Each structure stands twice: as C-alpha cells, then as structure tokens.
Amino acid sequence: MPTEVLMPALSPTMEKGNLSKWLKKEGDKVKSGDVIAEIETDKATMEVEAVDEGTLGKILVPEGTADVAVNTPIAVILSEGEDKGAIKDARPSPLEKAAESAPPAKAEKPAAPVPPQPKAPEAPAVHAASDPDIPEGTEMVTMTMREALRDAMAEEMRRDKDVFVMGEEVAEYQGAYKVTQGLLQQFGAGRVIDTPITEHGFAGLGVGAALAGLKPIVEFMTFNFAMQAMDQIVNSAAKTLYMSGGQMGCQIVFRGPNGAAARVAAQHSQDYSSWYSHIPGLKVIAPSNAADAKGLLKAAIRDPNPVIFLENEILYGHSSPVPKLDDFVLPIGKARIARPGNDVTIVAWSMGMSYALQAAEQLAKEGIDAEVIDLRTLKPMDVDSIIASVQKTGRAVTVEEGWKQSGVGAEIAAQIMELAFDYLDAPVARVTGKDVPMPYAANLEKLALPSVAEVIEAAKAVCYR
C-alpha cells in the first residue's frame, strides 16, 4: 500500500502553507528521516521528512505551490516491490481534483484517520478604513498584523535610538512568532536583544533600563509567561511614578500574544485583559486588526507610561488594510465603531471582535441591527463611546475570551449601569470564556471559548427576541 505524505502543520494555528521546494525527485529512494521537501508559512520554515522507507513514487503538489491546506497529500511513497501503478489507489491530489471539476467525490478515508486539525476561528472582517483618525482618501496597503507590528517597531526604532527590543528569540531566531523578523539585521544586536528564558529577570531589567530613560519594548513569547514577571510589571513599572511623587517614570512596552491560541491547553491559553486593566499606572491595548496594531503600537512606544500590548497569535497571520502614511499613530484610549447599528451594542476587542462581527452579520439577516464597538484600548477605557452607543440602542452585550468573574465585561456592565441605567431596556449580557482552565480536547476547547452562536443568543436575549 503506498504511503501518502501529508502537508504538516507547523503550529497549532496553522491552516495552510507554501510548498517551497522538493529536495527529492520522483523515483528517488528515501528512508525514514530523509528530508524530502521544505514548506513555509509567514511564521516559519520547516523540513518535511519521509516517515517510511521506499521510493518517492509521485509528487502530488509541485514546488512553488502556495496555500496548501494542512493534511493535503503532497506525495506518495512506494514501498519495496510496489510500482507506480499502485498510486491510483491513493487519493487524487486536490489540484487534480479541482481540475476535474467533478462533483465532490467522497474522499477515501486514510487507513489511520488523522483527526481534523482544529480550525482557528475566522478572522474578524475588521477594516480600519472607517476610523475617523485616518484621513479620508488615504491609500491603504494590505498586510498581516504580524507585519504591521514589525513595521511599527522598526519605524519607532528608526525614529528614536533609545527604543530597543528584548525578549526570548527576538533576534537570531527572528521571533518565536516572527513578529520581530528582520529587526536584528536592520538594527543590530545592540538593539535587538535575545534574552535567557528568565521573564522575571529580564522584565525587571527592562524596567530598570526604562527608569534610566531608555524606552524598551519587552516581548513576552506569550503573556502566559509574564505571570513570572508580574511583580516587576505591577510593583516596579506601574507604581514607581506615583511612589516617587512624579519624579521617576517608566516608558516601557510589554508586548506579546495573549489569550487562547489553539489546542495548547490550560497553561498556554489565558486571557490577561482583566488582570492588567485592573492596575492603575498601566495602560492596556488589545487591537483586532493590522491598522490598529500598527497605529497603537507606535503610540504605545511613544507613551511615557508602561503599556501592556496584548496581541493574539491567531490574528498574527490575518491581513487587513493599513493606511500608507509616513507616521500613522492612533490615539490610545479611543474605541472605534466597527459596525454602526441601532438595536443592540456589542462591545469587544482583539479576538472577541471576530465573534462580534460575525454575529452582527447574522443578526442583520434576522432583522437585528447591531452596533459593534471595538474597544481597542482596555485602560484607559473609552466609556464615553460605550455609553453613547447604549443611549442609542438601549441594550448591550460584551464579548471576551477571559473568565466572567471580575472580567472586563463585568466592568463594562457596571459602567453602563452607573452611567446609562435609565437608557437600558434589558440587563447587560456577557459572553465570556467558561469558568474552567482551558481544556486540550478540540471539542472541549471550542466549548470553553465564546462562540458566534453565544453572541447571537445573547444579543437576541437582550432584544427579547
């Protein structure tokens, strides 16, 4: 039986990749462990190894093919004694299948079924073009959030020699999630600094450098690891200005992916939005699209206060338009109406915007006109924008991946109650992560996270529909 070689996933969130190169050709003998091809995503490059001994019978996906879905058969390996004729038993390549334009044949199940790769939630169709802070008629360029973040750092590093970036794998490895790609080459090892795996130590070192007047960007590989650095962030970075009577501040950005990625379980899937937004002295930003990521990261780097910049691994690879401006900086503390509407206000940020916008589209089909607010900054929170919207709609739903108790949604609900009680036609509803550590199993993980269906249900509930 010929063995299929499948397009591998490089990370829990990878859905597709490019087949950049075949290192073996049809007819070549291969043994287990031989590198037969190279694949890449915008995040990383990886070698594909043969898992069986035999002959490379057929290449199903030619090199240079872009966007090959994970688990697509890319080649067939024949074992001893088998000839090419055996290949017809194997699944046709998707390319051939597409060419045939036949009605979708039931794909033959592989002998050892591979569980379907978890599908990351769809990217929010967020476009920043409606942002009043972007001048009308500005040319837009489409880029990934990853590129937008990198460009923001590079622009600020060019602008100010006191800005530098440090963290685990930010330099030679080009970033664990490739956010700092190319910065080492551009700015050198003095300003793009690989640290040991010591979050407590290097976060404190960054704060010390900031007390001395430098402007560090400290990357946490993920915010899960920043718990080790919590004391330095809260006690040293956030409080020193106050404790020194205004003498000594701390201009520093702590950034990295926050929240659930996919299938990395409890210790690597946590949303820290409410943790940091609890602390006076910190500013907290959580963008949902490339333009906001760029404009707000530039603002964060220039802000004289410590800023927590919460990114999202799933969003890194998503593309959206970014204004082509020499110096695009957005104001911190300003929400954006991502979708205007009249019936119910949905407040979200970061990944939550994905659920919110999809829900709004479906609600529209059912005659409910939702207004979606992208909070963008969690602290200081743009309460005015939320209140103005609720005064119009009379109903509100909050969406977050974090847990319900003491979550950001709880704060939004309290603000609405205090400032717009008389405008409310229904109690505020909160869609949140479930009150459990993040499970590993694909089905349970899905249940633990908020869903589009839950947002729709909540919106209908507050509309008494």
Next chain:
Amino acid sequence: MASPKKAPSADAKAFDGRPVPDFSKDEELAAYRTMLTIRRFEEKAGQMYGMGLIGGFCHLYIGQEAVVVGMQLVLKPGDEVITGYRDHGHMIATGMEPKGVMAELTGRAHGYSKGKGGSMHMFSVEKGFYGGHGIVGAPVPLGTGLAFANKYRGNKNICLTYFGDGAANQGQVYESFNMAELWKLPVVYVIENNRYAMGTAITRSSAETNLSRRGISFNIPGEQVDGMDVRAVKAAGEKAAEWCRAGKGPYILEMLTYRYRGHSMSDPAKYRTREEVDEVRTHHDPIDMVRHRILEKKLATEDALKKIDTAVRDLINDAAEFATHDPEPDAGELYTDVYR
C-alpha cells in the same frame, strides 16, 4: 560569618590579608560626619516612630553605616545607586537632604515623594538614587537594567545594586547575575550581609553562607569585605568599580555587617542575644572606629569632633522639626502622578 576585625585598629587588613590603605585626614573626617549623620538620623526616626509621627514599616540602618559611606566614595557623576527598603542611609550617603527624607517618613508634602512613597519608596534622579524598593530582591533586576542603560549608551558609569542576605536567596537575583555577566554589564552587586533576614539567621536560611561565592557559577568574581571598616569598604569598592568601568562585567562584594536595631521598628528581636548585639556595638562599631583613629592619629581634636557632633545634631533636629510641621500633601495629590 567570619567576624569583623576586633577592636578599633589603625592598620586594618582585608580578609584576604591585603593591607587596607589608610584614609587621609579629609576622608576620615568626611566619613565620620556622614556616618554620624546617618546614625543620628536613624535614631531620630526611631524616636519619631515611637511618637507616632512615622507610620507603617520603618527599617533602620544603624550599625551598617560604613557600607554606604565607603561605597559612595568610589562613585563618579552619573553613577547610579539602587537598594531595597532599608534605604535611609543610602539616601543620605548619596547627598539627599535629611529634611526631605524625614518629611517623607512623616508623609508630608515636601517629602521626596510628596508623601506618597514613605520610608521604603524614595527616589532622587538628581542624586542618582533610583530607590527605595519595597519588594525583597526586586531592585536586583532593576539595578542590572540601570547598568544595561549605561552600557547601551556607551558611558563609563556603573550602578551600585545593594541587597541583603535575605534577598540573596531570591530567584530573580540569579536571573540578573546571568544576564549581567553574559552581557558584561557595569553593575556592582553589594550584598549587605547583616546576618539576619528579618528574624532568620543566615545559617538557617542559606545553604551557602559565603554570599561572595554566589556568583561563581556565573563567573562573577566576588569577595567578602569587612563592612564595619569604611576603609576596607572603599578599597574593595574601588577594585570592583574599576573592574566594571573597564568593561569586564559585574562584581560581587559581600559586606559583612550588622544591624543593631530590629528588622523594622515592630521587631521584638527575640532571635538573637543582647550579648551578641553588645559585642558588635562595643568592639566593631564603624563610627567609633573612625573616631578612635582620628584621635589616635591626632587628625582632629576632641573639640573639633564635638563641633561636628553638634552640627550633625542640629541638622537632624532641623529635619525632624521640618518633618513634624510640614503640611500633609494636598488632597488633590491623590490622583496626580499615576500617569504622565
């Protein structure tokens, strides 16, 4: 702990047997004055705490004065100093005004932090004093970061990062040691080993009680210093500072010292004997030793020293007076300085 040199002696030796250079007349007199200022300041702070004028935690530096005064002598303009919460001595040694420090202790408007920091959280950008930090061990990465900034800017400045024998067991200390040596940062780690971390003797808390050896696995040189002899402190400090300024990386100095008072004002000090404290006070007091040398070598007369004593007392009394009558911060200060 290897005990500090007994009795006041004119020719001190470092623990490795090297002779410690004598101070000049001016150095002896300046050291005497500054150490005495710290001693009198702390005694006054203790009294005022007892009177209810100072609140919260108040950690006195009495007994350890030679450490900061000796180390301060090796600093150049632009160098930084950072420490934990037993910080009053460091502030006075860096040249901060006793008035401003005392007014901060009483939580008044003209304290160094406008009354918002208190005993453990005071700073002076002007004097290169970066705090004053309340969390054990936290100043070590911060001081390493200050040194990082020196290296980043390519100046020849160094950072003195003080911490105690208790903090020496914190994980972040070793994370910092690793980066400091890896990146050759100009930081002198000054471990003030006063033998007790709050109430726990070093022998009960530390597997390796020779703290100067704590950098060995990072290739950081270290040495023990008689922290009761200001001359030994300065000599060791010069060597360490030179090492750092030459770009060779960090250096560890373990100062063997002793605090006479409790960990904080609220410490009943049941963990050590009265005899132990008296022995150090009588035979190893850092100020008595300087005074003795000055008189023995006839660098100044009793009368001249008395004049210094009086001037110091007046300075401290003025500070106490000021701190007692300075108004509390305006209520409007509650919301200032959270962001800038």
